[in-house]
Amino acid sequence: MPFIPHTESDVREMLDAIGADSVEALFDEIPSALRVDGLRGVPPAMSEMEVTRLMEARAGEDATCLNFIGAGAYEHHIPAAVWQIATRGEFYSAYTPYQAEASQGTLQLIYEYQTMMSRLTGLPMSNASLYDGASALAEAVLMAVRANRKSKARKVLMPTSVHPAYRAVTRSIVGSQGIDLVEVPFDRASGRVDVASLSGFEGGDVTALVIPQPNFFGVMEEVDALTDWAHANGAQAIGVVNPVSLALLKAPGEWGAKGADMVVGEGQPLGAPLSSGGPYFGFMCCRKEHVRQMPGRVVGRTQDADGREGFVLTLQAREQHIRRSKATSNICTNQGLVVTAATIHMALLGPEGLERVAGTCMNNTAALVEKLKAKGFEVAFSGERFHEAAIRLGADAEQVMQRMADEGVLGGYPLGRDDPDLKDVLLLCVTETKTEADLDAYVEALETAVSSVR
Amino acid sequence: MLIFELSRPGRRATSQAPLAAPAAPAVPERFRRGSRVPLPEVSELDVVRHYTRLSQKNFSIDTHFYPLGSCTMKYNPRASNTLAMLPGFLRRHPYAPDQASQGFMACMYELQEMLMDVTGMKRVSLTPMAGAQGEFAGVAMIRAYHRSRGDEARTEIIVPDAAHGTNPATATMCGYTVREIPTDADGDVNMEALKEAVGPTTAGIMLTNPSTVGVFERRIKEIAEVVHDAGGLLYYDGANLNAILGKVRPGDMGFDVIHMNLHKTFSTPHGGGGPGAGAVGVSERLRPFVPVPVVDKQGDAYRWLTDKDLPESIGRLSAFAGNAGVLLRAYVYMRLLGREGMPRVADFSTLNANYVMARLKAKGFDLAFPNRRATHEFIVTLRRQAKENGVTAMDVAKRLLDYGFHAPTTYFPLLVPECLLLEPTETESKETLDAFVEAMGQILDEARNDPDTVKGAPYTQPNRRFDEVRAAKELDVAWSGSIREASVG
Numbered sequence: 001m002p003f004i005p006h007t008e009s010d011v012r013e014m015l016d017a018i019g020a021d022s023v024e025a026l027f028d029e030i031p032s033a034l035r036v037d038g039l040r041g042v043p044p045a046m047s048e049m050e051v052t053r054l055m056e057a058r059a060g061e062d063a064t065c066l067n068f069i070g071a072g073a074y075e076h077h078i079p080a081a082v083w084q085i086a087t088r089g090e091f092y093s094a095y096t097p098y099q100a101e102a103s104q105g106t107l108q109l110i111y112e113y114q115t116m117m118s119r120l121t122g123l124p125m126s127n128a129s130l131y132d133g134a135s136a137l138a139e140a141v142l143m144a145v146r147a148n149r150k151s152k153a154r155k156v157l158m159p160t161s162v163h164p165a166y167r168a169v170t171r172s173i174v175g176s177q178g179i180d181l182v183e184v185p186f187d188r189a190s191g192r193v194d195v196a197s198l199s200g201f202e203g204g205d206v207t208a209l210v211i212p213q214p215n216f217f218g219v220m221e222e223v224d225a226l227t228d229w230a231h232a233n234g235a236q237a238i239g240v241v242n243p244v245s246l247a248l249l250k251a252p253g254e255w256g257a258k259g260a261d262m263v264v265g266e267g268q269p270l271g272a273p274l275s276s277g278g279p280y281f282g283f284m285c286c287r288k289e290h291v292r293q294m295p296g297r298v299v300g301r302t303q304d305a306d307g308r309e310g311f312v313l314t315l316q317a318r319e320q321h322i323r324r325s326k327a328t329s330n331i332c333t334n335q336g337l338v339v340t341a342a343t344i345h346m347a348l349l350g351p352e353g354l355e356r357v358a359g360t361c362m363n364n365t366a367a368l369v370e371k372l373k374a375k376g377f378e379v380a381f382s383g384e385r386f387h388e389a390a391i392r393l394g395a396d397a398e399q400v401m402q403r404m405a406d407e408g409v410l411g412g413y414p415l416g417r418d419d420p421d422l423k424d425v426l427l428l429c430v431t432e433t434k435t436e437a438d439l440d441a442y443v444e445a446l447e448t449a450v451s452s453v454r
Numbered sequence: 455m456l457i458f459e460l461s462r463p464g465r466r467a468t469s470q471a472p473l474a475a476p477a478a479p480a481v482p483e484r485f486r487r488g489s490r491v492p493l494p495e496v497s498e499l500d501v502v503r504h505y506t507r508l509s510q511k512n513f514s515i516d517t518h519f520y521p522l523g524s525c526t527m528k529y530n531p532r533a534s535n536t537l538a539m540l541p542g543f544l545r546r547h548p549y550a551p552d553q554a555s556q557g558f559m560a561c562m563y564e565l566q567e568m569l570m571d572v573t574g575m576k577r578v579s580l581t582p583m584a585g586a587q588g589e590f591a592g593v594a595m596i597r598a599y600h601r602s603r604g605d606e607a608r609t610e611i612i613v614p615d616a617a618h619g620t621n622p623a624t625a626t627m628c629g630y631t632v633r634e635i636p637t638d639a640d641g642d643v644n645m646e647a648l649k650e651a652v653g654p655t656t657a658g659i660m661l662t663n664p665s666t667v668g669v670f671e672r673r674i675k676e677i678a679e680v681v682h683d684a685g686g687l688l689y690y691d692g693a694n695l696n697a698i699l700g701k702v703r704p705g706d707m708g709f710d711v712i713h714m715n716l717h718k719t720f721s722t723p724h725g726g727g728g729p730g731a732g733a734v735g736v737s738e739r740l741r742p743f744v745p746v747p748v749v750d751k752q753g754d755a756y757r758w759l760t761d762k763d764l765p766e767s768i769g770r771l772s773a774f775a776g777n778a779g780v781l782l783r784a785y786v787y788m789r790l791l792g793r794e795g796m797p798r799v800a801d802f803s804t805l806n807a808n809y810v811m812a813r814l815k816a817k818g819f820d821l822a823f824p825n826r827r828a829t830h831e832f833i834v835t836l837r838r839q840a841k842e843n844g845v846t847a848m849d850v851a852k853r854l855l856d857y858g859f860h861a862p863t864t865y866f867p868l869l870v871p872e873c874l875l876l877e878p879t880e881t882e883s884k885e886t887l888d889a890f891v892e893a894m895g896q897i898l899d900e901a902r903n904d905p906d907t908v909k910g911a912p913y914t915q916p917n918r919r920f921d922e923v924r925a926a927k928e929l930d931v932a933w934s935g936s937i938r939e940a941s942v943g
Contacts, residue, residue, distance in 0.1 A: 001798055002791055003528070003529050003531060003721075003791075003880070003881045004880050005882070006805075006883070010884040013884070014805055014806075015805075017812050017816075018808045023801045023802075026808055026827060027804065028827065029670045029672055029826070030670050030672075030698070030702055031672065034674075034706055036574070036700065036702060036706065038700075039572060040793070041567055041568060041570060042568045042571055042572065042796060043789065044792045044794065045791055045792025045793070045795050046789050046792060048533045051533065051537065051786055051789050051790055054789070055537040055540060055561075056537075056540060057557070058557035058560060059540035059557055060542055061542070061557030062543070062546050062550070062555055065550065065554055067547050069550070071549055072548075073774065079467070079498075081501060081502050083539070085502065087539075088506070089515070089516025089517065090509035090510060090517060091509050091512065091514070091725070091726055092516070092530065092723045092725060093514040093515035093530050094514040094515075094725070094726040095513075095525060095527060095724045095726070095727075095860070096724065096726065096727040097512075099513070099855065099861050100920050101855055101915035101916070101918070101920070102512070102518075102860060102861075102915055103512055104508075104512070104915075104917060105508040105511035105512035106512055106726035109505070109508055111456075111932075111933070112457050112458070114932050115456075115458065119491055119492050119493065120491050124932060128727070131583040131584060131729075132772050132773050132774075133773055134770075134772060134773035165770060166773060168769055168770040169769070169771060171769060172770055172771055173590070177627065177629060220485050224484060246491065247487070247491055248479060248481050248487055249486070249487055250484075251487060254488070266773070274544065274545060274546060274547045274548065275543060275778055275779045276548050276774070276775065276779070277772070277773065277776070277778050278548075278583065278772065278776055278777040279728075279777040279779050297727065300926070300929055300930055301925070302920050302922065302928075302930075303921050303924060304919060305918040305919050308918070310916070310917040312920045312922055314922065315926055317926070320586070320619040321619040321866070322619070323623070324623060324632075325623060325625065325626045325632045326626070330620045330623035330624040330626075330627050331586055332586050333727060334727045334728050335728045336725045336726035336728045336729075337725025338725075338728075338729060340505075340725070340726065346493055347457050347493070347494055347496060348498060348501050349467070349470055350466055350467065350494060351492065351495065352471070352475075352495075353466065354493065356471040356476060357471055357472065359475070359477075359478070359479045362476075362481070363476045384482055402551060402553075405550075405553065405554055406553075410554070432472050
């Protein structure tokens with residue numbers, strides 16, 4: 001019996017101790033009319049060898065393509081040590097560290113993670129992570145509404161240059177909490193929000209402004225001006241950032257005169273494989289004064305009965321198991337194992353390694369853009385870019401992407417999926433994983449696909 | 455020692471990043487970072503040794519018995535991990551087109567189908583990333599259902615007082631007010647209170663069955679009738695699904711929506727606090743509302759259904775399609791167990807719980823519900839020891855660490871004073887359970903004869919008990935020491 005150690009004599013002795021005739025008798029409180037007679041929808045058991053064959057075949061079916069899709073999930077090299085250590089049983093099969101004395105490994109690691117995230121973002125307080133970048137944004141919107149006590153409007157401005165899936169998730173999660181999410185259009189020429197376009201909201205009550213950096217199109221937003229605009233109008237500034245980009249880009253804590261109030265983002269680029277979209281982790285950092293409004297677990301350093309230093313989960317009075325219906329959030333998880341990987345990943349890369357990765361991504365993207373320009377393709381937006389670029393194809397981007405996939409190249413994300421005015425625009429991403437030859441292969445595949453579609 | 459304290463200027467794990475420093479990227483001045491991110495500068499061996507040593511300060515299922523009630527800390531099969539981490543799965547981009555994703559999608563489709571059969575529900579969505587998000591999805595669907603019928607008067611969710619804290623927190627998040635109803639002395643929902651609570655403002659009820667007090671809700675059919683007759687829906691919190699796997703199905707009990715904790719029942723790892731997976735299943739009338747995406751099969755091909763196919767969906771809960779890697783682990787587990795393995799999970803988790811309960815009772819412990827059959831978990835109350843010897847549930851929990859056992863769940867459910875909630879799971883052997891019972895017996899002796907020893911525990915861990923008040927008051931969540939900072943080069 002898979003994973004059940006009982007021998008027949010064990011079962012007999014245990015039933016004797018209980019005073020029951022059979023295992024079946026232990027279910028005598030369940031009304032017999034409710035009992036199910038077998039599960040026909042579940043196939044019969046397989047051996048580990050058989051399941052291995054099945055899974056290898058399934059994984060092999062998904063042919064390895066040369067990937068140039070980013071759009072919120074980024075292919076980076078992950079050092080071998082990262083997942084070898086993260087999947088050690090002591091991390092992999094540990095529970096949430098509620099028993100602090102028996103969980104110092106996980107707790108210290110999270111404290112180190114919080115320190116790293118705080119240093120990346122320039123904001124002093126970090127939680128132990130949330131589910132993913134999109135749900136972290138939804139939580140940040142809720143947090144901003146709690147934190148901005150002067151604002152009564154519960155109105156949050158959401159630029160359409162924010163990832164469309166993040167906007168959708170935020171709508172799903174905050175939708176029934178009486179929050180007015182107002183979409184703000186981006187400037188079609190630059191591909192970023194024009195601060196002047198916010199003037200219609202001046203003088204009104206705005207609770208928060210969401211500021212993506214880089215935005216969904218890979219374009220850098222005018223974060224200083226947007227942050228200052230938010231503060232001048234009594235709004236909280238919520239940053240949504242790519243953590244790898246922060247090796248090069250200004251830390252959100254330094255945006256504008258006062259810095260962003262809170263920042264969230266997708267942690268996946270820090271050591272999580274693409275893995276069909278998860279598990280990833282969302283990170284969240286904030287100013288000191290807002291820490292009690294922050295959702296999710298937080299680890300703090302303290303002392304034990306002998307005065308020795310150690311780590312515990314702290315600020316639990318915010319959480320659902322204490323506050324129940326008055327909790328800051330119903331969240332009772334952090335993506336612990338992925339955070340374990342991310343912490344090891346950041347430690348291995350170090351300050352210079354992370355900067356090399358970010359710089360190589362940015363340069364590789366610029367190099368591919370130059371190659372495409374030389375072939376007559378145009379970049380859709382004029383704003384400066386990090387490691388993604390929106391390319392105008394003069395052909396239906398969805399069809400082009402499909403054709404390229406047939407040739408083993410994942411060409412990018414067709415922007416027409418979310419914006420009918422961008423049907424001929426493909427959003428591509430080049431990370432440090434791509435070589436000069438890969439870029440040439442991309443150009444060739446794109447040209448072939450475009451000419452076959454046109 | 456923190457990883458930061460190992461840092462030495464100029465030390466690197468060189469081969470992890472691109473070998474050549476890139477030409478200075480063209481970041482305009484106004485966007486540029488001023489100084490390098492002050493991450494630690496350490497070698498690969500430093501990192502490997504540091505985190506390996508940290509791991510050794512953890513209790514885990516792979517090293518210790520974890521009788522943690524409500525958490526289902528069973529063995530996490532290694533095959534689930536290895537097979538979910540096959541390169542083809544790890545490299546798949548979430549936006550890879552369907553034609554390049556059929557292998558992964560086949561696994562997800564079959565997982566949906568198996569979970570439907572196990573729960574007796576009519577559609578499953580795998581996208582919620584944890585139990586609490588599954589709960590959110592479930593209550594949001596209840597809300598969407600009432601709204602779609604123009605029934606706006608339903609503003610209340612009924613929650614038994616024994617419920618998990620996430621239940622009332624979730625109901626509030628979905629814009630409902632929470633109405634608590636009491637639990638009977640024998641652990642069942644109080645029917646009179648329920649009948650009094652339901653009415654035209656009832657949106658639904660959230661229940662766990664077996665309940666959080668470790669007993670099967672015997673009058674579940676009657677509860678379902680009362681709630682349905684009042685126009686409300688029934689929400690099943692799948693926290694305790696392990697106890698009834700392959701024996702009874704929530705759909706057959708009358709539930710309209712369920713979330714499953716795949717990290718409990720289907721043995722995906724807890725990972726020190728996540729990631730989990732909180733798939734939801736629904737009855738016929740909630741089918742249009744499930745969160746997207748879900749996998750559909752048309753002929754031999756799999757495709758994603760999005761909100762374009764399911765316009766009444768409550769929407770998206772994750773940027774992509776949930777915790778795919780966790781879902782693959784659950785899929786492998788279910789294929790290894792197969793249809794014959796499912797009911798064995800219920801059989802042996804129930805056998806183990808009843809065995810430990812009988813033996814602890816014989817050792818002199820008090821049971822919270824002494825006249826009931828245990829399901830896969832049960833409650834010991836230390837009210838008597840607290841009164842007589844000043845030894846609390848927390849003290850016993852901490853003392854167990856010294857005996858090499860993880861503590862049971864303490865102080866939950868809230869309605870039983872000084873309680874320990876114990877769930878041994880089916881993967882533990884009789885020898886392990888016996889050793890645990892002996893340790894508990896010794897602690898009980900200590901509580902009588904040497905209570906201070908118990909109150910001061912633990913003694914064998916890297917730390918003694920912590921000053922939690924200090925942690926919250928003198929908040930220190932990030933190291934403030936400095937390591938060399940250089941300008942971006």
